[in-house]
Amino acid sequence: MEPIVDFSILPARLRSAERVVTVAVACPADSHTEEVIERSIAEQFARFTLVANTAKADIARRLAADYPDKVTLIVADDDDDAARHAVKEVREGRADVLMKGSLNTDNLLRAVLNKEEGILIKGSVLTHIAVADVPSLNHLLFFSDAAVIPYPTTEQYDAITRYITDTYRSITGGDRPRVALIHCTEKVSEKFPLTLSYEELKANAAAGAYGEVEIGGPMDVKTACDAESGAIKGIASPVVGNANCLIFPDIEAGNTFYKTITLFGGATVAGMLVGTTAPVVVTSRADTADSKFYSLATACLKAINKQ
Amino acid sequence: MEPIVDFSILPARLRSAERVVTVAVACPADSHTEEVIERSIAEQFARFTLVANTAKADIARRLAADYPDKVTLIVADDDDDAARHAVKEVREGRADVLMKGSLNTDNLLRAVLNKEEGILIKGSVLTHIAVADVPSLNHLLFFSDAAVIPYPTTEQYDAITRYITDTYRSITGGDRPRVALIHCTEKVSEKFPLTLSYEELKANAAAGAYGEVEIGGPMDVKTACDAESGAIKGIASPVVGNANCLIFPDIEAGNTFYKTITLFGGATVAGMLVGTTAPVVVTSRADTADSKFYSLATACLKAINKQ
Numbered sequence: 231m232e233p234i235v236d237f238s239i240l241p242a243r244l245r246s247a248e249r250v251v252t253v254a255v256a257c258p259a260d261s262h263t264e265e266v267i268e269r270s271i272a273e274q275f276a277r278f279t280l281v282a283n284t285a286k287a288d289i290a291r292r293l294a295a296d297y298p299d300k301v302t303l304i305v306a307d308d309d310d311d312a313a314r315h316a317v318k319e320v321r322e323g324r325a326d327v328l329m330k331g332s333l334n335t336d337n338l339l340r341a342v343l344n345k346e347e348g349i350l351i352k353g354s355v356l357t358h359i360a361v362a363d364v365p366s367l368n369h370l371l372f373f374s375d376a377a378v379i380p381y382p383t384t385e386q387y388d389a390i391t392r393y394i395t396d397t398y399r400s401i402t403g404g405d406r407p408r409v410a411l412i413h414c415t416e417k418v419s420e421k422f423p424l425t426l427s428y429e430e431l432k433a434n435a436a437a438g439a440y441g442e443v444e445i446g447g448p449m450d451v452k453t454a455c456d457a458e459s460g461a462i463k464g465i466a467s468p469v470v471g472n473a474n475c476l477i478f479p480d481i482e483a484g485n486t487f488y489k490t491i492t493l494f495g496g497a498t499v500a501g502m503l504v505g506t507t508a509p510v511v512v513t514s515r516a517d518t519a520d521s522k523f524y525s526l527a528t529a530c531l532k533a534i535n536k537q
Numbered sequence: 538m539e540p541i542v543d544f545s546i547l548p549a550r551l552r553s554a555e556r557v558v559t560v561a562v563a564c565p566a567d568s569h570t571e572e573v574i575e576r577s578i579a580e581q582f583a584r585f586t587l588v589a590n591t592a593k594a595d596i597a598r599r600l601a602a603d604y605p606d607k608v609t610l611i612v613a614d615d616d617d618d619a620a621r622h623a624v625k626e627v628r629e630g631r632a633d634v635l636m637k638g639s640l641n642t643d644n645l646l647r648a649v650l651n652k653e654e655g656i657l658i659k660g661s662v663l664t665h666i667a668v669a670d671v672p673s674l675n676h677l678l679f680f681s682d683a684a685v686i687p688y689p690t691t692e693q694y695d696a697i698t699r700y701i702t703d704t705y706r707s708i709t710g711g712d713r714p715r716v717a718l719i720h721c722t723e724k725v726s727e728k729f730p731l732t733l734s735y736e737e738l739k740a741n742a743a744a745g746a747y748g749e750v751e752i753g754g755p756m757d758v759k760t761a762c763d764a765e766s767g768a769i770k771g772i773a774s775p776v777v778g779n780a781n782c783l784i785f786p787d788i789e790a791g792n793t794f795y796k797t798i799t800l801f802g803g804a805t806v807a808g809m810l811v812g813t814t815a816p817v818v819v820t821s822r823a824d825t826a827d828s829k830f831y832s833l834a835t836a837c838l839k840a841i842n843k844q
Contacts, residue, residue, distance in 0.1 A: 453823075
């Protein structure tokens with residue numbers, strides 16, 4: 231199959247998968263979540279287990295009544311109980327993806343990270359991977375971490391690199407991701423300890439830690455994504471000007487990229503939490519409807535094509 | 538006069554100023570610098586003192602011959618000597634702006650920062666201010682620090698805030714800048730010490746340290762620049778959705794914004810160093826011709842309208 235280069239083909243690709251994904255939703259009680267669920271049902275690529283808080287179960291009850299063969303309803307005592315039950319659906323193998331509805335992210339994460347009953351992979355790092363469909367690029371652009379780890383350690387950068395390359399392969403079907411290690415200059419120096427971590431990542435990559443991969447950096451966003459800048463600076467690398475995975479030095483840079491490419495670059499950005507046994511979709515109120523829908527669609531594709 | 542909201546009006550505004558600016562250029566020996574100089578002469582807003590390294594003085598000699606009433610030539614022994622002489626032109630009041638030609642930035646900065654013969658204002662912090670002309674915004678967007686200070690201290694954030702508000706007023710003619718303190722979330726917490734620095738900046742602003750100003754944050758780039766996001770999050774402030782000055786938490790975020798808004802947002806970005814007795818223009822090889830030209834033009838306007 232052709233690698234996926236933009237979001238528009240995702241529903242068709244999911245429909246052609248050998249099975250339908252099941253999504254457990256904690257507290258589907260707002261119109262945004264409702265819209266994503268109905269759109270996914272209309273696009274015929276997912277079924278849902280809706281875990282509603284009994285105090286705000288109207289939307290979930292309506293969806294279960296309207297789509298009896300696509301929706302299973304579980305009614306929980308409160309938000310925390312709903313989070314626990316939704317996580318349990320994943321942990322016990324009845325759901326492939328976990329999605330946040332209208333409860334606080336902290337409440338959902340408490341259930342996700344619970345040592346006995348959660349779904350964090352043992353010894354694993356929870357992180358966020360975003361996927362941008364940028365009008366001016368002819369491929370999807372993966373980046374991390376824009377939302378969870380403030381200032382990654384070398385071990386956390388290593389985990390981020392493993393996750394992002396796995397996720398790239400699962401979602402696009404491409405087999406040799408091109409990873410740029412982002413930094414404000416090309417210099418490796420002790421003044422910026424993160425550049426020393428980057429050197430370790432490159433050594434890990436050379437030793438095969440991330441499978442088939444091209445990795446380069448430190449380099450800035452323009453050098454990573456614009457072939458001309460690299461040519462002017464005289465940097466030759468398969469990554470320069472052509473990166474499809476960006477590892478950001480810290481959450482401030484990752485978040486700034488996320489917001490800037492959305493607001494000024496016309497990009498649609500999907501996002502998910504990884505490091506768990508199943509992808510977790512945690513959209514935020516200010517995200518567009520498309521961003522929320524494609525967050526779920528990319529998470530479903532990742533779940534189906536698990537590396 | 539109307540505030541300046543994009544770059545196109547800069548040459549006319551400079552021509553209507555009561556005097557012509559003099560720019561000292563260290564090592565004008567490359568075609569990019571040559572082009573900026575000739576374009577500025579054609580637009581009739583600057584005269585130049587070209588300090589050439591004798592080993593690469595051809596372009597400077599040609600310009601001095603072609604524009605005898607606009608160009609003064611000084612021939613120096615080498616790059617360092619050229620840097621020292623160009624800085625001396627500023628220090629002794631014969632030039633209003635310093636511009637880097639084709640020498641290493643480090644060589645120029647050594648002369649700029651020299652304790653006896655440099656032009657750093659005593660006790661001052663050297664920092665970088667960028668000005669973006671973004672097609673989708675109806676005002677110029679100032680931001681700092683994308684190039685000099687890696688992880689600012691509270692004192693450095695304070696200096697950056699003073700410089701950026703002064704520079705905003707000098708260049709746009711507007712009198713009440715709207716400053717957003719950028720951070721990945723709206724929360725103030727000890728987990729992110731920079732948010733505590735931001736609280737001090739807001740207290741300083743309330744005490745009048747930055748003159749007439751609106752200041753808000755912590756907030757992310759989208760909240761700062763997109764009114765809709767602020768409305769969805771329920772944050773009300775004159776800055777939200779309408780910021781024209783962005784203070785970035787660190788150089789990684791500032792640099793990422795710079796490169797992303799240029800590459801994906803279609804912005805033209807001008808930049809200058811401040812904290813010195815005159816603005817210093819230090820463009821980089823990968824900048825576009827427009828970016829270099831408007832870097833000089835904004836620096837000239839700042840020099841004329843010194844606060």
